[in-house]
Amino acid sequence: MRFRSIFTTSAGILTSRIFGFVRDLLMASILGANIFSDIFFVAFKLPNLFRRIFAEGAFVQSFLPTFIVSKHRSVFAIAILIRFFLFLVASSVLVTLFAEPVTRLIAIGFGEESVRAAAPLVAINFYYLDLIFLVTFLSALLQYREHFATTAFGTTLLNISMITALLLFRNEEPSTIVYALSYAVLAGGALQLLLHLWMIRKKGLDTLLVGGLIYLQRKKESIREDIDRFSRAFFPSVLGNSTAQISSFIDTWLASFLVSGSISYLFYANRLFQLPLALFAIAASTALFPTISKLLKEQKTGEAKSQTRKVFWLLFALLGGASAVAVILSEEIVRLLFERGAFGINDTENTSIVLVMYIAGLLPFGLAKLFSLWLYAMHRQGEAASIAAKSLGVNILFSILLIVPMAAPGLALASSISGWVLFWLTVKAVGKELFLDIMHAKYASYALLFVMCAAVASWGLKVMIDGYF
Template identity: 40%
Template sequence: MAGLFRSTATIGSMTLISRILGFVRDMVLARVFGAGMATDAFFVAFKLPNFFRRMFGEGAFATAFVPIFTEYREHRSEHELRGLLAAVSGVLATVVAGVTLLGVLGAPYLVWVLAPGFGDQPEKLALTADLLRITFPYLFFISLVALAGGVLNTFSRFAAPAFTPVLLNVAMIVAAAVAAPYFAQPITALAWGVLAGGVLQFLFQWPFLRRIGMALWPRFRPGHAGVRRIVRLMGPSMLSVSVAQISILIDTILASLLAGGSVSYLYYADRLVQFPLGLFGIALGTAILPTLSRLVSNGRSQEYATTLDQALRTILTIGIPATAGLVLLGYPIIATLFQYGEFGAHATVRTYQALAAYAAGLVGFIGVKVLAPAYYAQQDTRTPVRVAVWALTANILLNLALIGPLAHAGLALATSLASFLNAGLLLRVLMARGLFRPEPGWALHLGKVTLSVAVMALTAWLVTPPQEVWDRASAWMRALNLFLVVGITGLTYLVAAWLLNVDGVRRVPRLLAVRLFDGGRGGR
């Protein structure tokens, strides 16, 4: 578990840099473009290549590729390992290039499907199609980036892949803050920034691949035995990831039918939820897949179950206070980060409504990120598909039930509720198959975390200024107040959890110290 923690900490620290720059990026976007027609068009145009990225990139592809690549590394020769990588990269590049070309040529039709609410606004529809033609080639480069990241993660080189998204944020910040005024339609600069970010990410990872002797030299060999195995695993995995992404696309379609700005409110709220999800949930999920794959490959089933148990406990330790923090401090966070220029108080209120709804599902979101790799490590990609279909069906029904009374916030809440169903079913099947049994102490652990969060919530209520203070305060005063409030609230939780001996909290400083001293001696 210490090794998994160190891997998660490495990924999390790099992700922290990326997420901070992501907030800077979104602050620039909010200040320069606000929440209106242009941003709605861009977020739709950016969402579609992201959808396919999840299918061909770090989502479905990684879940199928990493277990097979790990198996080859553990039990085959280096020549066979290089051959597998060459064949996989060749097939992946060819397929994604074809999809990219179709996406560029069919951009107007894709927009009609993705955002039918734009149909009665010809200018908005045309702008979205133009932006999509620019952003879609991002898919080609980010798919190769995902392949490179999977290789590096298998070799326990977690830092470079986790740092790579920083380059996308930098490219988009430069595009919005520097290049936008030079374009007839300023938002177009942002689309070019996305494409530039994809190229930079690929170029950044190349030297790290060469350092471990795994540079990508593609060969189109679809008949390679390893490629066929990956494709067989990837088929159901693509369906699984597609179900999750289809849920997001449905939210976008429905949001396009609501009042202007609704797509943007959901985007900004999702970005804030992605901070703890990426910093911890995705980091843990990324680290645990190669770890569990190695344990399965070597027949160490008890260690597999213990590792999963500890990971799930840690989800509660981090996820519950993160949920409470986003709900209690969401308005101050949004006001501090975004409420400037074109982004007014009305947009802050609407974004907070979506944020509170998304935050309610944070533990479920993180749970899926950890539980799904437990199946992928077993080379079972079919079960997550079946579970995801049930979750998607529930999400659609909840969307239809909640969009009326809650508008865009109802879409966010439906997604959150469906995430708990997804995680719960994944956990239930693992237990039914005997692959996981909760170790003793779960009820006590949950009680300790809940009590610590209650103390934290009371502290947040006492020290947080009222809403009107945040609306009137200057940018620097907002930032200072937010720093103090978040710092005091977070420290309160940590102290309470320390005193209650919440599982894992007291172990963190010791593991960090070991990591630090190992690093000082050169490590291993």
């Protein structure tokens, strides 16, 4: 596993986030904040939620380890592809037929007129899930070949497609703009699919898929055990990958009982917290996962430890440095990004406090994601799901305990506490010996030095800024 794979994935995520920020700015200026923007966000919410839970997390973590150990990989891959795709197409048709009841479920506060307006858009946007599943399936095959650039940068195509729609239809009625955005979502998914199909052919993986189609009927009994193994792993993975979404929903619900603006403080601070987590932890785990799965399958545990050790200290340095910068410069970061228009000085101060509480959990969440790869690679998805559920329980408990004395910052701190619990339980599950072995690496001093330099540089910058203003 090369560090280039990590930085390639990280660069792709950063590029996508930049275009996403441009998209949000254009959407705010062209569409505004009104019933039409609410309708679009509701329409896109359901496929985006399923994408995050099933496609990006649960599927890859279940499919890839089983694919690696399968004796009939091509047949197994095609069998899984057909099952999932037919199920998603059937689901999309049902959503189209019953669009209004589905819309009422995901937008409880909408009136009848708003539900009727949103229902067609809900039906259109749901087909994005079909496309993005195919993209995720193909990206899993590319990950097996340790190719990450296509998937990393391909996610930008969705934002580019939506930006194009906003620019082309910027002078139209809002009702027309939201339809243009919905079709742009499908166009973005189709562009990602075409890009992945092109790379699959370039990498010679198209022959694997064709072979799977040819021999599917003849060898379907031979892969029954692989299908069962995948099924046993998939549903626990769904639980493990949905806890973050459940936690976010609960935080939003609890924050609705606090003073006005609390939900926004949590939203903006969490957006900043998620950036280094995605750039470093998610990028590293995505790049490392295929390597760890292959090495453990070949019983090369020592080499798997060595690869994990290198990435561990790289993550420690990057996440530790990001934490130091974010804590020291929290107010300056929030002011630079958000303080304009209706977002005032008081909002900056409140959001920066919430950000500091979230950042306390950046390191444990990132490192826990790294060690959880061992559980998924060893087909211990059920254990990983149990750990995630316990972490969620801790989050809910401390959210209830801290909401009264600390308000919104208490909810963010509860999330960080659950992150430390998640890290401790994950390390305990994979083995303390592995953790201690990694801690004694030669990279430790370099990582600690990097974090210290980041903290000193941030403190110096803060002093300069305070002195200037």
